[in-house]
Amino acid sequence: MKCTILHETRGRMRVRTMQGAMSLRQADILEAYLRQIQGITKATVYDRTGDAVICYDAPRTAIIQALASFSYANEQALAPEHSSRAMSREFEDKLIASLCWRGMKQLFIPSSVRTLITVVRSVPYIKAGLNCLLHKKIQVPVLDAAAISVSMLRKDFETASSIMFLLGIGDILDEWTHKKSVADLAQTMSLNVDKVWKETDAGSVLVPVADVQVGDRIVVRTGGVIPLDGKVVSGEAMVNQASITGEPLAVRRTEGSYVYAGTVVEEGDCTICVEKSAGSGRYDRIIRMIEESEKLKSATEDHASHLADQLVPYSLGATALVWLLTGNMTKALAVLMVDFSCALKLSMPIAVLSAMKEASDHHLSVKGGRFLEAVSEADTIVFDKTGTLTRGSFAYVGAKDAPDEEALCRVVAICEKYSTHPIALAAMRAFGNLADGIEVTDSAAVPGKGVRADAVIDGKAVSCLCGNAALLRDAGIAFNEVPAVGTVVYAAANGVYLGCAVFADELKPDSADAIRDLASLGIADTTMLTGDKRAIAERVAKEVGISAVKPELLESIAAALGVSANALKDYGVETAGDLMSLLVRLEDSFGIVPAADRSGLSLNPKAPHAPKAAMAIELWAEKRAQLENGEIDAWEYEDWKASL
Secondary structure, three states: OOEEEEEEEOOEEEEEEOOOOOOHHHHHHHHHHHHOOOOEEEEEEEOOOOEEEEEEOOOHHHHHHHHHOOOOOOOHHHOOOOOOHHHHHHHHHHHHHHHHHHHHHHHHOOHHHHHHHHHHHHHHHHHHHHHHHHOOOOOHHHHHHHHHHHHHHOOOHHHHHHHHHHHHHHHHHHHHHHHHHHHHHHHHHOOOOOEEEEEEOOEEEEEEHHHOOOOOEEEEOOOOEOOOOEEEEEEEEEEEOHHHHOOOOOEEEOOOOEEOOOOEEEEEEEEEEEOOOHHHOHHHHHHHHHHHHHHOOOHHHHHHHHHHHHHHHHHHHHHHHHHHHHOOHHHHHHHHHOOOHHHHHHHHHHHHHHHHHHHHHOOOOOOOHHHHHHHHHOOEEEEEHHHHHEEEEEEEEEEEOOOOHHHHHHHHHHHHOOOOOHHHHHHHHHHHHHHOOOEEEEEEEEOOOEEEEEEEEOOEEEEEEEEOHHHHHHOOOOOOOOOOOOEEEEEEEOOEEEEEEEEEEEEOOOHHHHHHHHHHOOOOEEEEEOOOOHHHHHHHHHHHOOOEEEOOHHHHHHHHHOOOHHHHHHOOOOOHHHHHHHHHOOHHHHOEEEOOOOOOEEEOOOOOOHHHHHHHHHHHHHHHHHHHOOOOOHHHHHHHHHHO
């Protein structure tokens, strides 16, 4: 892209594109492109002039090179479809049009015509005031109608026109602020996935997410974000569900597994049958959640709104009193004009929305003013572990059961050299140099287990393995299963066990300070919820100063249901939230609903597939009874479940 530098200071430049004015979409694309460049701290694009203001801490030449290599055609995917720029432009135009009309009317339209326009424009305001009175309410619309009516009765049409002009400007600004805050907050939280590969008779085609319907099949490959909820119908992939569960380790998803919007495919390819369309997707749910948050007003907002209406009678009374004491309608009308009920009523919602937007800028999601206000009274904070107290990334802790640690680490580095798995990245950071100069002739991931690789070391062909215990078991290699606080990666070369490398999630350097700061602010109790192992959870809690730990939630859920944790994982259940999602999907078709006494689940006989569900539950109860009576053992019961 060709552009000219208009102004430049240290770390800041203003450039103008040679194309002049941009379309709104072009401005969004350029702004998104600039913001994702490393070294650019802030970028703002002005579509009307074609200017871009760039703040940076990278070398100046790098910024110029980035501008020179930019192309709208190549960078379209960077800009989200949902942008607040068009909405802002709409309100800018409304505001400018209102100001221009006001000026033109004063300069070019005769006084008699202006009077007629004022009378016509006053009708909605007077109607709103009368409507309040008919419902026996004395609220802000009554005040507005009174001020306009009194001005017109005094034949002061200019004052009445000014009042309506200012009220109109206030309405525009209020709506603009509200909608922009909502749009910005929603955009911050959205997936920003616009297109997806859809399977058709003619092959895979790239289509907008909005065009994907329930039942369609989409393909998501390594590194791709899953844009819609659905079930895997073919392929195998390691899916990072950190956005859903908070756990950094990817989980294996095979045919029949459920996957969620917002999760990422780290390894493998999979074809997904969509079960929720874009209209019920994450972005839309976020928009609705934020808009509904207006119903969840804080006590302060409610109080301000009621106070504004309660002040109206006093304002009217003060106006009447001034007129009685002075006999001067101008002074009385001045009292009416300076009433601050409108400002009080409008300022609180805007303040709350601004606070929510500020929180979102710091990666905090607040559903409504009520919850924002409740934080001030909190005495207990519940933390997730991964990504909150820890970095969500792994670091090498050390080796176990390894006579030659260097040989062990070299094999792990060889296997993980071309992998993007979090453990692989941690291994390459720690000892990736050990694989330098070694020719890797073949490398293949074993989904859910590890990596196989062939290499030439010191002129000899070596077959390498690294992964979990299942990988070595499948290969028939004898090894010692090592208990450790962390993730254990076993390694073998040419069928010989070399030991294991231990990796653990890194603690954030400021986590302990944050816990201490909360304690100084009066937060007496801190609790950590995690699906991780108890030993890991307790280690993290001890290091940061957490007072209570509730680990292994998945195991607890499984125990409460009387099933294995692996059985839940097969259905995509990793957390209590996942379980809830699974159960509610059974409500409409199978009639699985909460029991009346809230102690468990019951069956709604009116559901379409309730008879099938009843038969299945009866069979399940029979098998459970056989197990408890000793007619079958635990292995037979598990075999029965596996056969379903």
